[in-house]
Amino acid sequence: MGTAIQRSTVADLPSLLPLLRGYSTFYRTPARDEDLLRMAEAFCGDSPDGLQLLARTEDGTLVGYATVLWSWDTTSGTRLAVMEDLFVTEAVRGEGVGRALLEACASTARERGCTALAWETAPDNDVAQRLYDATGAERSTWLGYRLALG
Template identity: 50%
Template sequence: MVIAATREEDLDDLLPLLRAYCDFYDVAPPDAALRALSEALLDGADGVQLLARDDGGRAVGFATVYWTWQTLTASRVGVMNDLFVAPAARGSGAAEALIAECADRARDHGATHLTWQTALDNARAQALYDRVGAQRSRWLDYELALGGAPRG
């Protein structure tokens, strides 16, 4: 298993994984928007998208980590916003390798924590997170849709 930051030449291999991830969560952003998101992360300024390739070079999973700050720890944190492994590669160690690389990248970026969320009914992911030593948070997430263009 090889985990590396996504490069421009990886985007065609990454897009089907992004689409499968969105399908899993029953959302349908346009492919052009998914590609634009990935292109925006190529420079690493806002975060990094990691791509997992198996020993045959096939793209089998990805993770996205964004950089931010957290007042409650007065420190930088990495937010692992996405983690997905193709069904055929689950159980291969790809997910654990992606999480480990996310943690390393966050640490290298000066973060003191790596945080993430998962769906309440995603028992398989929760078992993985428990297995890698992550601690469940006591926070409940909220979301406010902000439709439209930015003001200004």
């Protein structure tokens, strides 16, 4: 399947929302549509926070997205890209869309001067782990924590 990868724009938000909702539902989180759209809009254009890359089929259908955040790696003192999200619609999983998005994230991070691309996934997300293991990336031994501040 031919997949085109491009940066998101404000015009993409209506077609991106169902994928954002799909990601949120997959991880059983109660994100509100308004919050998802506000977040996605923050990544449009030349955001200092990061960007969203979109995957479209040849007919223009949006079938996946990835969110990349810009950060620093204090263990090396170098720029770090963090792939916060990678989501592909169920209809095209296994057809190379996830790999194309991951490669586009890595390429964009390199262009920005990042020395690494980092990400995490749920321990039970076997489909994503198969993709990630196939890239040659090293599994981290770090544990993730999250403190709710609300």
